[in-house]
Each structure stands twice: as structure tokens, then as C-alpha cells.
Amino acid sequence: MARSHLAAALAAACLGILVTFHLISQFGLPNVGFFHFQQSSPEATTSPNQVVFGPAAVRPAETKDDGSVYLLGAGKADITGPVVEINLMGYADPDQVGSGLRQRLYSRAFIVGDIDNEEERTLYLVLDTQSGDTAVRHGILEGLKELGTEYSLYGENNVAVTGTHSHSGPGAWLNYLLPQITSKGFDGQSYRAIVDGALLSIKRAHEALAPGYLTVAETKILDANINRSLYAYLANPEEERAKYQHEVDKTMTMLRFRRAEDGKDMGVLTWFPVHGTSMLGNNTKISGDNKGVAAMLFEKDMQSPSEGTEDFVAGFSQANVGDTSPNVLGAYCEDGSGEKCNFKDSTCGKGNKMCHGRGPMFRKKDQGASSCLEIGRRQYVGAKALYLSMTTNNVPIKGPVRSFHAYRDFSNMTIQHPNGSLVSTCPAALGYSFAAGTTDGPGAFDFKQNNPGSPNANPVWSVVRNFLHEPSESQKACHAPKPILLDVGDIERPYLWTPNIVDIQILRIGQLLIIVSPGEATTMAGRRWKESISYAASTLALALEADDENPPVVVLGGPANSYTHYIATEEEYNIQRYEGASTLYGPHTLNAYINMTTSLLPYLHTNAQGKHPSPGPNPPIHTNISYNFNPKVRFDRPPFFKKFGQIVRDVEAAYHRGDTVMATFVGANPRNNLRLEGTFAAVEHLSHGSWKRVRDDSNWDLIYQWRRTSTILGTSEVELSWETGRDDGIEGGLYRFRYFGDSKPFGGGEIEAFQGVSGVFRID
Numbered sequence: 047m048a049r050s051h052l053a054a055a056l057a058a059a060c061l062g063i064l065v066t067f068h069l070i071s072q073f074g075l076p077n078v079g080f081f082h083f084q085q086s087s088p089e090a091t092t093s094p095n096q097v098v099f100g101p102a103a104v105r106p107a108e109t110k111d112d113g114s115v116y117l118l119g120a121g122k123a124d125i126t127g128p129v130v131e132i133n134l135m136g137y138a139d140p141d142q143v144g145s146g147l148r149q150r151l152y153s154r155a156f157i158v159g160d161i162d163n164e165e166e167r168t169l170y171l172v173l174d175t176q177s178g179d180t181a182v183r184h185g186i187l188e189g190l191k192e193l194g195t196e197y198s199l200y201g202e203n204n205v206a207v208t209g210t211h212s213h214s215g216p217g218a219w220l221n222y223l224l225p226q227i228t229s230k231g232f233d234g235q236s237y238r239a240i241v242d243g244a245l246l247s248i249k250r251a252h253e254a255l256a257p258g259y260l261t262v263a264e265t266k267i268l269d270a271n272i273n274r275s276l277y278a279y280l281a282n283p284e285e286e287r288a289k290y291q292h293e294v295d296k297t298m299t300m301l302r303f304r305r306a307e308d309g310k311d312m313g314v315l316t317w318f319p320v321h322g323t324s325m326l327g328n329n330t331k332i333s334g335d336n337k338g339v340a341a342m343l344f345e346k347d348m349q350s351p352s353e354g355t356e357d358f359v360a361g362f363s364q365a366n367v368g369d370t371s372p373n374v375l376g377a378y379c380e381d382g383s384g385e386k387c388n389f390k391d392s393t394c395g396k397g398n399k400m401c402h403g404r405g406p407m408f409r410k411k412d413q414g415a416s417s418c419l420e421i422g423r424r425q426y427v428g429a430k431a432l433y434l435s436m437t438t439n440n441v442p443i444k445g446p447v448r449s450f451h452a453y454r455d456f457s458n459m460t461i462q463h464p465n466g467s468l469v470s471t472c473p474a475a476l477g478y479s480f481a482a483g484t485t486d487g488p489g490a491f492d493f494k495q496n497n498p499g500s501p502n503a504n505p506v507w508s509v510v511r512n513f514l515h516e517p518s519e520s521q522k523a524c525h526a527p528k529p530i531l532l533d534v535g536d537i538e539r540p541y542l543w544t545p546n547i548v549d550i551q552i553l554r555i556g557q558l559l560i561i562v563s564p565g566e567a568t569t570m571a572g573r574r575w576k577e578s579i580s581y582a583a584s585t586l587a588l589a590l591e592a593d594d595e596n597p598p599v600v601v602l603g604g605p606a607n608s609y610t611h612y613i614a615t616e617e618e619y620n621i622q623r624y625e626g627a628s629t630l631y632g633p634h635t636l637n638a639y640i641n642m643t644t645s646l647l648p649y650l651h652t653n654a655q656g657k658h659p660s661p662g663p664n665p666p667i668h669t670n671i672s673y674n675f676n677p678k679v680r681f682d683r684p685p686f687f688k689k690f691g692q693i694v695r696d697v698e699a700a701y702h703r704g705d706t707v708m709a710t711f712v713g714a715n716p717r718n719n720l721r722l723e724g725t726f727a728a729v730e731h732l733s734h735g736s737w738k739r740v741r742d743d744s745n746w747d748l749i750y751q752w753r754r755t756s757t758i759l760g761t762s763e764v765e766l767s768w769e770t771g772r773d774d775g776i777e778g779g780l781y782r783f784r785y786f787g788d789s790k791p792f793g794g795g796e797i798e799a800f801q802g803v804s805g806v807f808r809i810d
């Protein structure tokens with residue numbers, strides 16, 4: 047997380063905090079990737095997508111008797127928050143402030159219910175956000191209560207709130223202080239957009255409930271991710287690594303929702319690990335990053351085939367994403383040398399600022415948009431090929447629907463280590479290498495990755511750390527070999543900085559088990575966790591309804607529910623690269639998650655209907671006490687002798703396909719009205735004498751950009767641009783832009799809607 051200019055976020059806290067952040071502002075803190083890992087692998091993956099099925103997935107043509115009948119529903123709704131003047135969530139750079147919109151964000155809801163027992167249901171949400179969150183999940187659960195008694199079926203035990211881990215969405219919606227700092231606190235509008243949109247997607251999924259069948263299958267996508275912390279991955283035992291062909295998981299798992307009455311597919315839910323960091327840290331336009339692209343392409347493709355419903359929903363969920371990267375060409379020094387970054391610590395020369403990962407289209411200087419589109423396309427291509435093959439290659443899901451959820455305090459939990467000894471977790475803390483960042487967002491100053499033991503850094507950081515909260519000797523020993531930079535678990539001024547209470551949750555649908563991970567598990571951490579659950583599930587005979595060819599299918603989805611940073615293996619932790627330094631609860635964090643989830647597995651047994659574990663201690667909710675230093679919209683005014691929506695710079699008369707069409711309007715602040723389920727921009731086509739909308743701001747190639755021209759006068763402009771070179775299916779003919787805005791009058795009063803229309807242009 048970039049932590050420069052922190053004083054703005056905590057100006058109202060207390061004198062001690064103010065002084066602390068003044069010191070930090072003076073000394074500076076690096077722009078680090080708070081939510082992503084480092085790539086130091088020289089590997090460049092260029093192999094094409096391959097559809098590969100394991101022995102259990104090869105089956106004869108499906109029939110309706112192949113699987114259990116479930117109650118199925120899928121729904122989608124807009125969650126696009128403020129697209130301007132709010133810090134983007136992910137890179138944690140306070141200078142990365144939203145300036146517009148490239149693609150709308152969505153919540154996608156998937157419901158599976160027991161056809162005979164309505165109380166046994168699972169609700170899995172995929173949000174186009176950086177992660178799930180304690181406050182967001184709390185808001186969704188409270189909102190479900192307000193929807194009425196029929197929604198009481200969804201609650202703590204069966205609702206999973208996951209994020210696609212996009213680094214290109216608006217921030218200022220998280221529960222704890224640390225991620226609020228660079229976004230200047232907590233913004234209610236940003237928060238409500240997510241919660242309200244998630245509730246609408248749930249409502250749509252619930253209203254669409256119908257009997258149906260579930261099938262699962264897998265494919266290999268070889269060209270959409272690499273391991274960007276390979277040095278740490280190689281610290282895992284050689285015999286363990288030898289069990290796997292790749293340094294990251296290349297498997298995409300797909301769950302297909304098919305309605306029984308007409309055989310139409312309601313949606314698909316996939317799991318595949320790749321960071322949402324295709325859009326770079328200099329991007330300021332909102333998007334769902336590569337998974338948002340993949341979902342958009344799949345849903346668009348399903349609008350015409352007869353096998354899908356009209357409101358088909360495609361969810362592209364994360365998996366063990368921790369050390370993955372979409373920058374598949376590897377990390378290079380952008381200092382003119384063209385050399386690869388140092389393998390161990392991802393530096394170039396004496397520092398790491400010039401070490402950056404390269405996406406497949408890195409030569410295009412478009413803030414990563416071309417690479418993002420390509421990585422999203424590769425996921426879509428693999429997913430669509432898998433979907434088409436599922437006619438004859440799939441595993442029917444059979445068995446009951448079960449779930450559990452519990453809160454557990456990870457600040458001091460005693461568990462049994464795999465070697466038989468008793469070990470403990472620790473109050474949350476972040477190490478020095480957390481500040482080193484990654485190749486998606488490298489740090490500054492003298493912070494480096496691979497920095498265990500005594501930190502190799504300027505001693506001034508020890509002064510800053512101790513002023514915030516000096517870790518005790520027992521805390522240092524508990525986290526060793528992590529040198530503690532931020533002892534965040536014990537800081538409660540003005541409220542908690544990070545969670546110590548974490549979510550433990552698994553959903554069961556027949557033989558499918560979904561681990562709902564609150565942190566970003568690394569590749570090997572995810573593998574160990576899934577393997578442990580699979581073994582324990584087989585031992586407990588949870589999959590009694592499946593035959594020998596259908597063992598438990600275990601997937602991991604996250605980051606979900608509460609954001610608890612990273613989950614590294616103990617071996618990776620000892621290396622203290624970014625992932626180890628960002629593993630909050632010490633070297634035994636992964637073992638604690640495995641211990642907790644496996645110990646609660648009996649609640650998923652067929653005979654455990656209606657039984658749930660003790661809920662544990664509730665986490666604090668800070669929505670009503672969080673600070674917000676983001677400026678409010680005061681008023682909007684058009685320039686003298688102009689009106690809102692009036693053209694400032696019009697389109698040209700004619701364009702060729704491949705050109706970018708642009709027009710500028712007298713604008714107003716889009717925070718006045720988020721236009722959820724609507725649009726700020728549209729392209730209209732003249733067809734048979736009338737204008738028909740053919741593009742809106744949910745399309746990747748229609749870009750909305752807002753800029754303030756005078757803060758004092760309250761004037762602003764909006765630029766619409768259409769990148770026709772990326773856009774398939776453009777017909778020749780006459781087109782025009784339409785801009786939708788809302789203005790706030792000076793001195794108060796109701797916000798007023800307006801529109802602007804460009805001149806007509808021809809595309810040849």
C-alpha cells in the first residue's frame with residue numbers, strides 16, 4: 047500500500063496520530079502494491095489455451111438423471127461507485143485518483159438451493175472489486191433482512207462475498223483504517239454503490255430461482271498468468287513442487303447452471319487465479335480489469351445462442367491468486383538497459399523503482415488497456431471452449447447443499463503444526479518487504495523484497511514504526527523472521543487498522559467444496575489448503591452421493607468476506623518477499639486456516655442439516671465512525687454564455703474504422719448521480735430513419751473522461767471517445783454521441799439531469 051501523504055486520512059484522529067503522519071509525509075513512504083505480489087520470474091508464457099479434462103471429467107453425453115436437481119438462480123447488477131475524485135483501490139497510490147470510466151463494475155450472484163429443504167442454500171457473490179470486506183458483507187446481510195422474510199434464508203453461514211481483485215475500481219469503502227488511508231477515509235457513496243448493487247443482484251438471482259442441474263469441468267489456460275514471486279515459490283520443498291507441472295495453477299474450474307424446464311443455461315461460475323493488475327498504476331479510469339473483460343465477453347457472446355437465457359450471467363472468480371501476475375512476459379528494468387530484474391529481490395541496480403512486469407501488449411502506452419483486454423480475452427477463450435465441451439465432458443453435481451461460517455480471532459490462536467508441535471498465530475503485523483511493493487507497483491526509497499531478519503533499510507523507519515506502535519519482544523519473536531514495519535494488529539487509534547478476527551467459511555454443493563478465503567493465498571498455499579480439505583472430506587465421507595469416479599472437487603475463491611492481505615506457506619514466509627511480509631498473522635497463518643476449516647468440515651456432512659458451528663466473536667463495524675476527508679461536490683456551473691451538455695469540441699465529419707472518435711461537452715460532476723443501471727455515455731446509430739443506441743459505457747471501447755476546468759467557478763468538461771479499432775461488429779453509416787449528466791446548482795437545490803448530443807459522423 048502506498049502510504050505517502052497519510053495525514054489527509056487521519057487529520058481528525060488525535061494529536062499523536064497527526065504528528066505521526068506528518069513525519070511519514072516528511073520522510074515519505076513508498077508507492078507499493080498493497081494488494082499484489084512481485085514478479086521476478088524470467089518465464090514468459092506464450093502457449094495457447096488448451097482444454098484438458100481429468101479422468102473424472104470424461105463422461106458420456108449428459109442426461110437429466112446424471113445429477114441432483116437443485117434450485118438455481120443467477121443475477122447481475124451495477125455496483126459502479128464514484129468514477130472521479132476518489133482514489134482507486136488496489137495499488138494504494140494516493141495520486142491514482144479516478145478521472146472517468148472505461149467499463150462498469152458489477153455484482154454477480156449465484157444461488158444454489160436444496161430442492162427439498164429451502165433452508166439449505168448457498169449464495170456466492172462475485173464483485174468487480176479489490177476484495178470482499180467486513181463492512182460490505184455486514185451491509186449486505188443487514189440489507190437482506192430488510193428485503194423481507196423470504197430473504198431470511200440467506201445469512202451469515204451461507205453468504206460468501208468475493209472480489210475479482212481488480213485494482214481499477216473506486217476505493218474508500220473498506221472497514222479498517224489501513225486501506226482507508228490512501229483513499230482519504232470512508233466514502234458512503236462508494237460503499238452504498240457496492241452494497242446496494244450486490245443486494246439487487248441477489249434479488250434478481252432469487253427471483254430467477256428455478257429447478258435445474260449443475261455440472262462441473264476443468265480446462266488448462268496456459269497463457270494468462272505466471273508466478274511473479276518465483277524465488278519464494280522455489281523455497282517450497284522440491285518433492286512438493288515436483289507434483290505440479292507449473293509454478294502457478296493453470297486450471298480453470300467451471301460450474302454450469304442449467305434450468306430444467308427448457309434446458310437453457312442461466313450462467314457459469316469459474317475459478318482461475320490471475321491478479322487484477324493488467325491496468326497499470328498510472329491508470330485513472332474505472333474498470334473490472336481482466337476478469338471484468340472476460341465476463342463481459344462471455345456474457346456478450348451468450349446474448350445470441352439459444353442455449354442461454356436472456357439474462358445469462360458469467361462469474362469469473364479469483365482463486366489462489368497471491369503470487370500470480372497477468373504480466374506474462376516477466377519483469378524487466380525500465381531504465382533503458384532492457385535487462386531482467388534481479389531474481390531474488392526484484393531490483394534494478396540499487397533500487398526497485400524501475401522494475402516493472404510486462405503484459406502481452408506492454409509496448410502500447412495505454413495504461414495497460416491493451417494487455418488487460420488480451421488477458422481477459424484469453425480467459426474468455428478458454429472458458430468458452432470449456433463451456434462448449436461440457437455437452438459431453440463434465441461431472442454432474444450430486445448431493446446435499448451445506449455451508450458453515452464462523453469468526454475466529456487469529457491474534458493468538460494455538461494450533462497443531464504438521465510436525466506435531468504446538469504453535470501460535472500472532473496479532474497482525476506487516477514486514478519491511480511489504481513496503482518494497484511489486485513489479486506491478488514497485489516501492490521507493492531503500493525497501494527491498496527478500497528482507498528477513500534484521501531489515502536492510504534506513505533506521506528512520508524504525509523511528510516511524512515505534513512512534514506508531516512499537517512491537518513487543520514477544521510480537522517480534524512470534525513474527526520472526528519477519529522484521530515488523532507496521533504493528534497494525536495492536537493499533538486501535540482512532541479505530542482498528544487491520545482485522546484480527548477473520549472469516550472461516552466453506553460452501554458445499556454435492557461433491558463441490560468451495561473454500562472461501564479472506565486472504566490472497568499463494569499458489570502453493572492454495573494447493574496445500576485444497577489438498578487438506580479434499581483429504582479430510584474424503585475421510586469424512588462427505589461425498590457419499592458421488593461414485594468412485596467423482597471424488598470431492600475443491601476450489602478456492604477469494605479474497606472474500608474480510609480482506610486479510612496474504613496467505614503464504616511457511617517456507618515462503620521465511621524468505622520475506624512481499625507475500626511473506628504481507629502475511630498478517632505470522633509464519634503459521636496458513637496452518638491456522640487449514641486447521642480451522644478442516645476442524646469444521648463435519649458441519650458439511652449430509653447428516654449435519656441445520657447444524658452450524660459457534661459463530662465466534664463478531665468483528666467491529668466502522669461504517670458509522672470512519673473518517674472521510676474526500677471533498678464533497680459543492681456545485682456545478684457551465685462557463686459563461688454556455689449551458690450544460692453543450693458541445694465544446696465536436697466530432698469530425700467522417701472516420702475510418704480503427705480511428706478514435708472524440709467529442710467534448712460542457713460537463714458536471716458525475717458524483718451527483720452514479721447512474722447505476724444506466725450510462726454516462728452512448729453511441730447512437732441512424733438505422734431506418736431513427737437513432738438506436740448501439741454502445742454505452744459498459745462497453746470497453748467507449749470511454750468517459752471528466753476533468754475539472756475551474757474549482758472556484760465549478761466548471762468541468764466531459765470527453766467521450768470511441769476506439770473503433772478494438773470494436774467488432776461496427777456497421778458503416780451515421781453515428782453520434784449522447785452524453786448524460788447531472789448538475790448540482792450553486793447554493794443548494796435539487797440535482798438536475800441534462801443531456802448533450804454531438805454532431806453526426808460517418809464511419810466508412
